[in-house]
Amino acid sequence: MALPTLLNTRSPLAPPPAQRAHLEALPLARTFDEAAAAADHDPLRPAAATTLQINVGKRCNQVCRHCHVDAGPDRREVMPDEVVEACFALLAATDIPTVDITGGAPELHPRFRDMVARAAGLGRRVLDRCNLTVLTLPAYEDLAEFLAGHHVEIVASLPSYAGAMTDRQRGEGVFEQSIEALRRLNALGYGTPGSGLELNLVTNPVGAFLPAGQAALERDWKRELERRHGIRFNRLFTMTNMPISRYLDWLEQSGNLRGYMDRLVQAFNPAAVDGLMCRHTLSVGWDGRLHDCDFNQMLDLAVDPSAPQTVMDLARGLTAPGGTPASPARALAALQRRRIATGPHCFGCTAGAGSSCGGATATA
Amino acid sequence: MDTYYHPPDLGKFGDVGKDAPELWEKFSAWYDAVFAEGALTEREKALIALAVAHAVQCPYCIDAYTTASLEKGAAPDQMTEAVHVAAAIRGGAALVHGVQMRNRLDKVSM
Numbered sequence: 001m002a003l004p005t006l007l008n009t010r011s012p013l014a015p016p017p018a019q020r021a022h023l024e025a026l027p028l029a030r031t032f033d034e035a036a037a038a039a040d041h042d043p044l045r046p047a048a049a050t051t052l053q054i055n056v057g058k059r060c061n062q063v064c065r066h067c068h069v070d071a072g073p074d075r076r077e078v079m080p081d082e083v084v085e086a087c088f089a090l091l092a093a094t095d096i097p098t099v100d101i102t103g104g105a106p107e108l109h110p111r112f113r114d115m116v117a118r119a120a121g122l123g124r125r126v127l128d129r130c131n132l133t134v135l136t137l138p139a140y141e142d143l144a145e146f147l148a149g150h151h152v153e154i155v156a157s158l159p160s161y162a163g164a165m166t167d168r169q170r171g172e173g174v175f176e177q178s179i180e181a182l183r184r185l186n187a188l189g190y191g192t193p194g195s196g197l198e199l200n201l202v203t204n205p206v207g208a209f210l211p212a213g214q215a216a217l218e219r220d221w222k223r224e225l226e227r228r229h230g231i232r233f234n235r236l237f238t239m240t241n242m243p244i245s246r247y248l249d250w251l252e253q254s255g256n257l258r259g260y261m262d263r264l265v266q267a268f269n270p271a272a273v274d275g276l277m278c279r280h281t282l283s284v285g286w287d288g289r290l291h292d293c294d295f296n297q298m299l300d301l302a303v304d305p306s307a308p309q310t311v312m313d314l315a316r317g318l319t320a321p322g323g324t325p326a327s328p329a330r331a332l333a334a335l336q337r338r339r340i341a342t343g344p345h346c347f348g349c350t351a352g353a354g355s356s357c358g359g360a361t362a363t364a
Numbered sequence: 365m366d367t368y369y370h371p372p373d374l375g376k377f378g379d380v381g382k383d384a385p386e387l388w389e390k391f392s393a394w395y396d397a398v399f400a401e402g403a404l405t406e407r408e409k410a411l412i413a414l415a416v417a418h419a420v421q422c423p424y425c426i427d428a429y430t431t432a433s434l435e436k437g438a439a440p441d442q443m444t445e446a447v448h449v450a451a452a453i454r455g456g457a458a459l460v461h462g463v464q465m466r467n468r469l470d471k472v473s474m
Binding site: 162165205207209210211212213216217220262263352 | 439
């Protein structure tokens with residue numbers, strides 16, 4: 001049975017400012033800015049934007065215990081048409097090579113297929129951050145075929161190849177449905193080398209510890225998913241759980257928050273800073289606001305106030321709030337000169353081998 | 365309440381280096397080398413350490429190597445089997461002394 005969202009239960013940790021205050025109150029050994037400065041990133045600034053990550057909303061058919069979005073069936077935030085159009089105006093006017101569509105379950109957005117088709121039509125690499133079970137819902141049974149038809153790269157969440165561990169984090173019965181979805185994707189050619197249909201899995205720890213080494217885990221996963229279920233996939237990405245929203249609430253409730261944050265700080269890896277996704281990704285919220293990453297988005301941390309604030313600003317070519325229109329490309333260039341907003345949660349992306357939407361970013 | 369073992373003390377392990385830093389540095393370098401990938405994987409070494417931690421009944425080591433085993437990709441069933449190995453060896457070590465008992469019994473009995 002699905003658990004309620006923090007919003008639905010009126011949890012004190014539901015509002016993003018409460019989460020930020022909770023994290024800031026922890027007596028950590030150093031700040032993230034101090035750590036980044038010691039790694040020659042003072043201040044932390046973006047490199048070229050290689051990915052436009054579009055978060056289309058918080059609706060989801062699952063209510064996972066670690067979700068940093070606090071997504072669920074009761075959430076009503078859905079990206080409106082104006083924002084969708086601004087995203088595509090920006091894409092058409094720039095050469096950002098990858099479009100990463102996320103949520104919630106992004107496939108539940110009424111214009112998901114339209115967005116995929118347009119992004120593919122612009123010649124961009126398209127990623128769908130898929131929870132797998134959505135592919136088995138009655139109204140979405142042709143979705144896997146649609147994704148294959150547009151050569152969409154699927155990045156699918158599956159914390160463990162052991163059913164009990166996956167269900168513990170993602171809900172009763174999720175593992176079996178996920179395996180069914182993976183079988184459908186395999187039958188279409190997803191996960192078969194040379195098919196051009198990329199199927200990558202994302203695993204994150206089921207608890208308060210860091211992920212294991214990505215390469216070693218990938219070998220285990222390929223062996224075990226093939227042996228147990230006949231499933232094939234291309235790559236496994238390890239992701240560190242971020243102390244945000246429901247995972248933050250779980251850390252707090254289970255008495256793990258202080259120990260986990262100390263672990264993240266202690267495991268800071270200077271080599272992981274270069275590859276931080278906030279340096280390479282531009283994150284758009286369902287309401288069009290810009291963020292340095294999806295985690296800052298969920299903490300309601302806006303981009304540097306001197307930079308364009310919304311994707312509508314970028315599409316109109318505004319190089320600064322209230323400025324005069326130039327071009328989307330110049331507005332994007334102005335945005336890329338910003339200072340990245342940071343906080344204690346950022347240690348989640350630099351611990352050990354680093355963590356990003358594309359998995360590990362360094363050697364531990 | 366005062367006890368000999370405090371979980372936060374694990375984080376102060378480095379304090380043992382005070383007043384004898386060279387010895388601590390040598391221990392640390394050797395310790396790091398022991399747990400690095402070699403003929404055994406890091407995961408196998410973490411599981412051995414977890415088992416030994418139970419055999420020597422070190423609560424600090426049990427905490428540390430439970431987390432380390434998970435962070436090296438060990439699964440709960442593997443960790444539980446490792447603890448059974450430690451328990452079996454401890455139990456077996458007690459029981460094998462039964463041979464000594466049998467020997468003595470034979471000697472002193474008619």
